[in-house]
Amino acid sequence: MTSRLTKTVAATLATAALLAYPASAFAAVTHPASSLAAVRQPADAFAAVSDPAHSTVLGIRGAVVSATPIAHLTAAQLDAAAAAFPGAPRASYGVTAYRLIYRTIDHDGRPTTASGIVVLPDGRRGALTVVEYLHGTNATKAYAASVDDASTDRLVTALFAGQGLVGVAPDYLGLGLGPGRHPYVDTKTETTASADLLLAARTFAARYGVALKRDVLVTGFSQGGRASLAFGRALSRGEVGPFRLGEIRAVAGPYDLLGAELPAAWDGRVLPATATFYLAYFVTSWNRTVGLYDDPREAFRAPYATTVEGLFDGTHTDEEIVAGLPDSPEKLFTPEFAERLQHPSGRFLRALRAADRVCEDWTPRVPVRLYSGTGDTDVVAANADSCASSLVARGADVTVHSMGAVDHAGTAFAAYPQIIRAYARWA
Template sequence: MTSRITRTVAATLATAALLAAPISAYAAVTQPTLSEAAVTSVHAPRGALVSAVPVARLTAAQLDGAAAGTGFVGTPAAKDDVTAYRLIYRTVDPNGRPTTASGLVVLPDGRHGALTVAEYLHGTTATKAYAASVSEDSTDRLVTALFAGQGLVGVAPDYLGLGLGPGEHPYIDTKTETSASADMLLAARTFALRHGVVLKRDVLVTGFSQGGRASVALGRALSRGEVSTFRLGALQGVAGPYDLLGTELPAAFNGGVAPATAAFYLAYFTTAWNRTVGLYDDPREAFQEPYASTVEGLFDGTHPDEDIVAGLPDSPEKLFTPAFIERLKHPTGRYLRALQTADQICHDWTPRVPVHFYNGTKDTDVVAANADVCATALRARGAQVTVHSMGAVDHVGTALAAYPQIVRAFSRWA
């Protein structure tokens, strides 16, 4: 794979750092410790707080500078200095067994009493160290802090297997994206009380790319009363692959998704779903050599995206066997059922709050039609849904254009 392709894919993937730009204003207060991660044998209720440590402090002026320097043009000026904390909390794995996960909570300094939560769900990353709770350079950390700078409580789960979470990440697994995000809310509530903050009932939910999907799923759980006393207050999804079966998977093969990018996403998706759904018994059934021998190891959470891209071909056709390509294109059996279940996030509930989706016409990671399909399905159930086109921008450009608007919209709840 050429360096040009590597740079292009690395720049457009929805990684935990939307951009590769360091946010130098973030100064690390503490580093991850082994003791934080080594708690999987401890039995405690879901959402129980295991540990909390400060990881960054930022003044309002530094927040404004970081937003401008990263490209979030038009973000409203911060009102508060903020402090970010990494939480370890109890949750469950794809089989319902106890495990732990990490995440970020950002509090506006000096505020006490009842505050509203803005929960941000991040996009695709295959690297544990890129998660917002551990990476000083994470733009996801910045987005979460921007909400806190408006006087909200910023909450950002790392999901399972990322950050300091044990094991591998179950990528695009709606069930655990929801449970990890819901349990993070419960842990954040416990943590906030220790700082004199009570979390209000209504939760503002937003997410980018993979997190766009996850935000709709979390919104569904909140709407159904499945997350303690919390309920859905607002829902805004950015460039999410909401319609896997009818839109995003076909686009991975018809040119809608850039071929090298599609190879990355499909490799991650296939290896992860093989653990949760079961897609093959031997990697050689799905992947051509030499990739069959290496692809699962690339997604163990320790490799940066650049190394993963360098270890993959520049198209799905070079990565997968012809027979498996056909299976990906024409799902059957439990694979089909799993896709249909995943796509129910747009079909089996009715949001009681206005929903806003954002897309970009030059997005070759998550095609713009995903938002239109999901919006149509939700409107058919009586939901109020608006799709905002950010114009001729790519995947990252969609987020850069959307989040200043979302921060402004959510600030009205502070």
């Protein structure tokens, strides 16, 4: 579930600064003549949210609070940056990425804001197809695609736009410039944050002469792979304004928490240190949304009981978090709580079953393609097989694509060139 992909790819880029595009330099960039009019709009076109004229939309889900240009890449620069994804199709367009802050709701339905990115292909107007990309595990606000200039999540979204599509990628709640802590693996807010950014993107893109087509292509990696199923379900049920589901291509997602991923975290199929990171993030987050303990000492051994919640406040890097945790789940959790995690019951069991319904309580009417790796020791391939079996039993068109003996990040490196090429046919 981890977003190691972000920093792995960043390290391969010869010039990560290609993804950086200071707002102050925005007006000076030379664009193709066909797109010149669009970029002359002031960067703060949506920033004046305190204006009384905007007050009627401040509480509306999907309302745009602000929009800021954050990156511009030519087609040639996109191709150079895509070197980490061998086989990716060449870009047909340069792209411009914008950070949107928009209105959404939290786990309890209260108004809040979130950030995300919208990437437009330069020079294209009219009705365009959207690809919504949902990112993997990230415990650090500053690593989100909307703020991290070296973010691979930003790059992948831009690669779709380079094919002539509109790329949309939420940071989720509590990441990027969103307030508070991220509710990790929370189906409800992963879905609402994704839906509301799509609605905000529709409003924003219209300023540039772009209308978003009804059918939405959904993809995601790791945590985002699982979120793709939930978001696709919402689209298929007509819960996202005028939009509907066009297709799903999800990569290495933990779709079956109860039957596949949690058991693998304890039996060694997920590497112990990796499992410790995920479980710590998962438990501290679900304690806020589900309620798993009243006092950290009920769940965590000393000395971690006094420190583990603070590690996931959004300000710590992966390296800092790992350094603050032991190297196995058994060393982190009390024996009693470890038993609860391995044999869930009561409220916890009900919450897990509800989360796993992303593959169980709906029947997609469009193709679903799941990608997994047999060498994945973060999210075991059994997750994809379980999800596919459940959906096929309901009559869905589902195919599992094995990327071979590759690890978690390797699964994404192998899958995304195929996904970009497949979705490019919708441009």
